[in-house]
Amino acid sequence: MKARVHITLKDGVLDPQGKAIGHALGNLGFDGVNGVRQGKVIELDLAATDRGAAEGQVEQMCRRLLANTVIENYKIELID
Structure with missing residues (x-):
């Protein structure tokens, strides 16, 4: 059996890497991205x-x- 664990920062925790990704997307011309959270x-x-x-x-x-x-936070996904 396989398991996939998705881990993300809780709401309210600063995400500097997500902010950097959002900034880079804007510089590449991807307008309309209002926020990025990475995990x-x-x-x-x-x-x-x-x-x-x-x-x-x-x-x-x-x-x-x-x-x-x-x-x-984390979410567990089991895959048969």
Whole structure:
């Protein structure tokens, strides 16, 4: 089973990289982009075959290592 974890900054947390991307898009002529927030995606190939066990395992990975839960949100997507 595969898992994909989407990690983004929480609302209200400054995103200087997103701001730089937005500025660069404007310089390239892409008008009308009012805001950019950047994040990251982590893909995991898991040995687990049970969806519940896999989700629990990835949840622990996120809380302990993959995401800084003070400033980041995460969403787990399981792929059969």
